[in-house]
Amino acid sequence: xxxxxxxxxxxxxxxxxxxxxxxxxxxxxxxxxxxxxxxxxxxxxxxxxxxxxxxxxxxxxxxxxxxxxxxxxxxxxxxxxxxxxxxxxxxxxxxxxxxxxxxxxxxxxxxxxxxxxxxxxxxxxxxxxxxxxxxxxxxxxxxxxxxxxxxxxxxxxxxxxxxxxxxxxxxxxxxxxxxxxxxxxxxxxxxxxxxxxxxxxxxxxxxxxxxxxxxxxxxxxxxxxxxxxxxxxxxxxxxxxxxxxxxxxxxxxxxxxxxxxxxxxxxxxxxxxxxxxxxxxxxxxxxxxxxxxxxxxxxxxxxxxxxxxxxxxxxxxxxxxxxxxxxxxxxxxxxxxxxxxxxxxxxxxxxxxxxxxxxxxxxxxxxxxxxx
Amino acid sequence: xxxxxxxxxxxxxxxxxxxxxxxxxxxxxxxxxxxxxxxxxxxxxxxxxxxxxxxxxxxxxxxxxxxxxxxxxxxxxxxxxxxxxxxxxxxxxxxxxxxxxxxxxxxxxxxxxxxxxxxxxxxxxxxxxxxxxxxxxxxxxxxxxxxxxxxxxxxxxxxxxxxxxxxxxxxxxxxxxxxxxxxxxxxxxxxxxxxxxxxxxxxxxxxxxxxxxxxxxxxxxxxxxxxxxxxxxxxxxxxxxxxxxxxxxxxxxxxxxxxxxxxxxxxxxxxxxxxxxxxxxxxxxxxxxxxxxxxxxxxxxxxxxxxxxxxxxxxxxxxxxxxxxxxxxxxxxxxxxxxxxxxxxxxxxxxxxxxxxxxxxxxxxxxxxxxx
Numbered sequence: 001x002x003x004x005x006x007x008x009x010x011x012x013x014x015x016x017x018x019x020x021x022x023x024x025x026x027x028x029x030x031x032x033x034x035x036x037x038x039x040x041x042x043x044x045x046x047x048x049x050x051x052x053x054x055x056x057x058x059x060x061x062x063x064x065x066x067x068x069x070x071x072x073x074x075x076x077x078x079x080x081x082x083x084x085x086x087x088x089x090x091x092x093x094x095x096x097x098x099x100x101x102x103x104x105x106x107x108x109x110x111x112x113x114x115x116x117x118x119x120x121x122x123x124x125x126x127x128x129x130x131x132x133x134x135x136x137x138x139x140x141x142x143x144x145x146x147x148x149x150x151x152x153x154x155x156x157x158x159x160x161x162x163x164x165x166x167x168x169x170x171x172x173x174x175x176x177x178x179x180x181x182x183x184x185x186x187x188x189x190x191x192x193x194x195x196x197x198x199x200x201x202x203x204x205x206x207x208x209x210x211x212x213x214x215x216x217x218x219x220x221x222x223x224x225x226x227x228x229x230x231x232x233x234x235x236x237x238x239x240x241x242x243x244x245x246x247x248x249x250x251x252x253x254x255x256x257x258x259x260x261x262x263x264x265x266x267x268x269x270x271x272x273x274x275x276x277x278x279x280x281x282x283x284x285x286x287x288x289x290x291x292x293x294x295x296x297x298x299x300x301x302x303x304x305x306x307x308x309x310x311x312x313x314x315x316x317x318x319x320x321x322x323x324x325x326x327x328x329x330x331x332x333x334x335x336x337x338x339x340x341x342x343x344x345x346x347x348x349x350x351x352x353x354x355x356x357x358x359x360x361x362x363x364x365x366x367x368x369x370x371x372x
Numbered sequence: 373x374x375x376x377x378x379x380x381x382x383x384x385x386x387x388x389x390x391x392x393x394x395x396x397x398x399x400x401x402x403x404x405x406x407x408x409x410x411x412x413x414x415x416x417x418x419x420x421x422x423x424x425x426x427x428x429x430x431x432x433x434x435x436x437x438x439x440x441x442x443x444x445x446x447x448x449x450x451x452x453x454x455x456x457x458x459x460x461x462x463x464x465x466x467x468x469x470x471x472x473x474x475x476x477x478x479x480x481x482x483x484x485x486x487x488x489x490x491x492x493x494x495x496x497x498x499x500x501x502x503x504x505x506x507x508x509x510x511x512x513x514x515x516x517x518x519x520x521x522x523x524x525x526x527x528x529x530x531x532x533x534x535x536x537x538x539x540x541x542x543x544x545x546x547x548x549x550x551x552x553x554x555x556x557x558x559x560x561x562x563x564x565x566x567x568x569x570x571x572x573x574x575x576x577x578x579x580x581x582x583x584x585x586x587x588x589x590x591x592x593x594x595x596x597x598x599x600x601x602x603x604x605x606x607x608x609x610x611x612x613x614x615x616x617x618x619x620x621x622x623x624x625x626x627x628x629x630x631x632x633x634x635x636x637x638x639x640x641x642x643x644x645x646x647x648x649x650x651x652x653x654x655x656x657x658x659x660x661x662x663x664x665x666x667x668x669x670x671x672x673x674x675x676x677x678x679x680x681x682x683x684x685x686x687x688x689x690x691x692x693x694x695x696x697x698x699x700x701x702x703x704x705x706x707x708x709x710x711x712x713x714x715x716x717x718x719x720x721x722x723x724x725x726x727x728x729x730x731x732x733x734x735x736x737x738x739x740x741x742x743x744x
Contacts, residue, residue, distance in 0.1 A: 025701070311734055313727075327716045327743055329397070329731045332724035333708065340717055344699045345710075347719060352704035355685075359701050362683055371699055 005055040005131060007138050009113045012057035013102040014049055015095055016066040016074060016120035021357045022286040025344035026321060029372050034120035035073055038284055039293050040304055045284070046120045047077050052127065053118060056134055063087060063106060064120070065098040084238070090246055093253045096226065096261040099208070100219055104234030107212035114141045116209035117258070119283075123293055126279035136275040137209040139173030145273040146218065146266050147209040148180065150202025151281045156192035159285055159354065161185050161204040161259070169273045180272040183264050202274065205281055208258060218262045218271070226254045226261070287337040288353035291319040301330075319350060344371050377427040377503060379510050381485045384429035385474040386421055387467055388438040388446060388492035393729045394658040397716035398693060401744050406493035407445055410656055411665050412676060417656070418492045419449050424499065425490060428506055435459060435478060436492070437470040456610070462618055465625045468598065468633040471580070472591055476606030479584035486513045488581035489630070495665055497652035508647045509581040511545030517645040518590065518638050519581040520552065522574025523653045528564035531657055531726065533557050533576040533631070541645045552644040555636050574646065577653055580630060590634045590643070598626045598633070659709040660725035663691040673702075691722060716743050 020026075020033025027033040034046040041048060046064075053062055060082060066074055068088040075086065087102055099117045106115055116134060124130050137147040150163045165178040183204060187195060195201035208215075220227040229249045236245035254261075266272050284290050294302040299316040303309075309322040310330065317335040322328045324342045337353055339346040348356065363371050392398075392405025399405040406418040413420060418436075425434055432454060438446055440460040447458065459474055471489045478487055488506060496502050509519040522535045534556045541549040555576060559567060567573035580587075592599040601621045608617035626633075638644050656662050666674040671688040675681075681694040683701045693711040694700045700712050709725055711718040720728065735743050 308738075311731060311738070311740075313730055313734055314724075326714070327735070327740065329716060329718045329720075329735070331718070331720035331727060331731050333719055333721055336705070336708075336719065338717075338719055342698070344701060345712055345717065346701045346703070347705055347708065347710055348701075348703035349705055352686075355703060358685055359683060359703050362685055363699070363701070366683070368683075368699065 006058050006061075007056045007114075007135065009110070010057055010138050011061045011063060011106050011110070011113055011115045012053040013099055013106075013115050013117045014046070014053070014062065014064045014120045015098040015102075015117060016046055016064055016070065017089075017092060017095070017098060018119075018121060020121060021360045022354060023284070023290070024356055024360045025339055025341045025346055025371065026323060030069070031073065032070070032121070033284070035070070035077065038290055038304060039123070044077055045123065046074065048124075049118060049120050049122070050078055050081070052124055052130060053116075055127075056131055057116075060085070063102045065089060065102050066120075067092060087237075090250050092255075093250065094255040094257050095206070096219070096223070096256045096258045097230065097250075097253045099258050100216065100226065100230045101233060103210075103212045103215050104230045105237045107216065108234045108237065112211055112213040114138050114209065114211055115215065116141075117207065119206050121284065122205065123282045123284050124279055125281075129277065129279035133275045133277045133279065134209070136174040136177055137207075137273075140169055140171050140177045140273045140275065141209045141211055141214070143171045143174075144211070144214055144271075145169070145171075145177075146214060146263060146271055147174075147177065147273045147275060148263065149205060149207040149209075149277045150274040151205050151277050153196050153201060153203050156189060156196045157203065158186055158189055158192050159289070160283070162187065162195055162201040163204045163274050164200050165202065165274050165276075166200075171273075174273070174275060177273045177275045179270065180267045180274045182267050183259060202276060203281070204259070205277070205283070206259075208263060215262065218266050222265050223254060223256065223261050226256070229253050286353040286356060287319050287321065287339065287348075288350045290321075291350065294319075317350065319353075378430050378433075379428045379486075379507065381482070382429055382510050383433045383435060383478050383482070383485055383487045384425040385471055385478075385487050385489040386418070386425070386434060386436045386492045387470040387474075387489060388418055388436055388442065389461075389464060389467070389470060390491075390493060392493060393732045394726060395656070395662070396728055396732045397711055397713045397718050397743065398695060402441070403445065404442070404493070405656070407442070407449065410662055410676060411495070416449055417495065418446065420496075421490060421492050421494070422450055422453070424496055424502060425488075427499075428503055429488075432457070435474045437461060437474050438492075439464060459609075462622050464627075465622065466627040466629050467578070468591070468595070468628045468630045469602065469622075469625045471630050472588065472598065472602045473605060475584045475587050476602045477609045479588065480606045480609065484583055484585040486510050486581065486583050487587065488513075489579065491578050491655075493656070494577065495652075495654045495656050498650070501649065501651035505647045505649045505651065506581070508546040508549055509579075509645075512541055512543050512549045512645045512647065513581045513583055513586070515543045515546075516586055516643075517541070517543075517549075517582070518586060518635060518643055519546075519549065519645045519647060520635065521577060521579040521581075521649045522646040523577050523649050525568050525573060525575050528561060528568045529575065530558055530561055530564050531661070532655070534559065534567055534573040535576045535646050536572050537574065537646050537648075538572075543645075546645070546647060549645045549647045551642065552639045552646045554639050555631060574648060575653070576631070577649070577655070578631075580635060587634065590638050594637050595626060595628065595633050598628070601625050658725040658728060659691050659693065659711065659720075660722045662693075663722065666691075689722065691725075
């Protein structure tokens with residue numbers, strides 16, 4: 001790649017995991033959220049993520065980390081991705097193991113490079129602003145920081161974690177970067193309102209950019225066993241020993257999120273920076289948040305799919321996801337979520353969209369695993 | 373038949389027509405309401421109607437009148453029905469033509485007998501009470517009356533027409549029969565309440581019992597052209613000329629309901645009687661009225677179908693019709709109607725159930741005729 005947007009020695013790690021349970025029945029264990037084109041953009045969330053990162057990481061600078069059972073589907077969606085660019089996890093071991101493995105493999109292959117981790121199942125709008133934030137994050141990462149990109153909070157959301165910023169970082173090439181004072185879990189509504197008012201808090205999009213040496217160095221300090229296991233696997237990755245070492249070491253790795261393993265403890269010591277993102281972002285966590293990303297039909301109804309599959313009379317505010325090819329007919333109903341797939345139908349209200357997980361739990365209890 | 377319940381020289385006419393549009397998407401043009409087992413009874417409404425009438429009319433005393441396109445489906449559901457017991461209408465010409473044709477054919481075959489017309493798409497509970505009412509109606513019919521069976525109004529329904537009763541009829545074998553003062557169309561809510569209070573009004577179930585000579589005599593007076601056409605067709609029915617005469621005469625017959633053609637004008641002259649029915653009755657006109665016929669699950673949800681196909685969390689008062697084999701998952705919704713068929717899904721509220729017809733109209737306007 002000779003495109004001037006390419007950032008030298010920068011690699012994008014895309015952890016593609018997470019069931020997206022609150023998006024059932026679209027998102028399934030066998031075909032999770034990231035494989036779906038939820039908004040009708042013509043590309044799945046995973047494809048859009050790769051499209052977004054390729055200008056800066058280059059086509060060869062992208063590493064996908066996903067469950068072994070999703071590798072085939074990912075490759076089908078990303079036919080141009082090189083064989084060695086997909087790392088298959090035998091079992092889910094949470095985000096620290098996934099990102100740490102990719103960082104260790106990339107360091108093994110390329111030396112001490114900058115890596116950025118970007119979840120496969122988020123929506124971003126505003127490519128130029130996104131790239132600007134990544135450029136600043138890489139600059140701050142080169143200066144030795146673990147860098148996150150904080151999303152401007154547009155409402156007092158209780159669905160996201162937050163990152164609290166402090167003083168300007170003062171690093172060349174990262175003029176807007178700030179020190180991070182800490183991370184917080186999803187707040188209650190009152191706290192979320194305080195966060196919004198203060199201006200210090202941004203949504204934590206789970207984006208982390210760092211030099212591999214910095215990231216893995218922190219991991220060695222914080223979680224030495226996990227670090228050593230990942231290094232051992234990485235050393236064997238591009239050798240005939242990969243499968244044997246994976247089989248021996250991977251199952252025993254600690255399951256922990258990168259937030260808890262590295263970001264929070266390092267932030268407490270002043271080692272984390274945040275670049276305020278000015279692009280549109282959403283994690284599309286449930287059907288109500290999906291609605292915000294869809295154009296409105298008359299009366300504010302939203303259709304994620306072929307609008308002509310939906311027949312509406314005296315309706316308002318509904319979110320309809322027609323995915324079975326059947327006609328969905330709505331009469332005199334408001335603010336519902338109707339998701340129609342070939343083997344399962346969901347009807348709930350937009351206000352309950354966050355609780356769809358409880359339905360999935362109920363299906364599991366009934367032994368209807370083929371629907372999960 | 374030597375069963376003592378059989379009524380001599382009594383024939384049951386079952387007009388099987390009507391699209392049941394308010395029960396879309398279960399009821400379709402190609403498979404109307406009467407072909408469906410709406411309540412999970414194990415028998416379609418048509419089969420139940422035949423089951424109900426056979427003890428009194430005898431297996432050979434039943435005549436089905438239906439559209440030519442439904443004949444095959446009817447025969448499949450009623451394999452024991454004799455060839456000559458099914459009269460196929462080339463085109464729909466409303467209830468007077470259908471019932472009048474059957475009456476004329478029966479008179480041609482059997483002389484002046486008593487016929488009773490019973491719609492194919494109604495629910496009746498209480499076989500003994502039903503038979504008692506039919507016996508009285510036949511007795512009153514033998515005395516020369518056109519006799520209806522009036523259903524005890526249990527609520528101020530605006531969905532049914534009413535029959536207003538007068539003085540006792542005083543006919544042997546029909547001790548509870550009353551003179552009919554008139555018929556009324558579906559009333560508004562205030563009028564329906566007055567009807568209920570007065571005790572004089574019963575629901576018009578569209579049941580008419582009369583001697584063929586009486587029924588056809590009234591028809592000759594009221595609608596001579598229609599009468600003559602039906603007589604002409606009946607004369608040819610059991611001859612090689614049937615199809616030719618049908619093709620020539622049937623399309624020109626007047627489309628009119630038996631209520632308007634005969635019942636109302638004859639009632640005005642004192643020629644109609646009503647036997648108060650004490651059996652349970654419903655015309656299952658829409659999904660809300662279907663709900664009343666289904667057992668309640670917890671929280672008052674109703675399922676017309678396999679209850680295990682429906683997964684519910686924090687729901688109440690919903691009517692679910694799972695007919696596609698898919699799982700229907702409801703979360704936190706109340707008083708909805710969810711009807712799931714292989715090619716169309718309906719979501720509405722119970723209070724809108726009467727308006728489903730407007731959806732069908734909308735589908736027709738869109739040219740989605742294959743769904744109607």
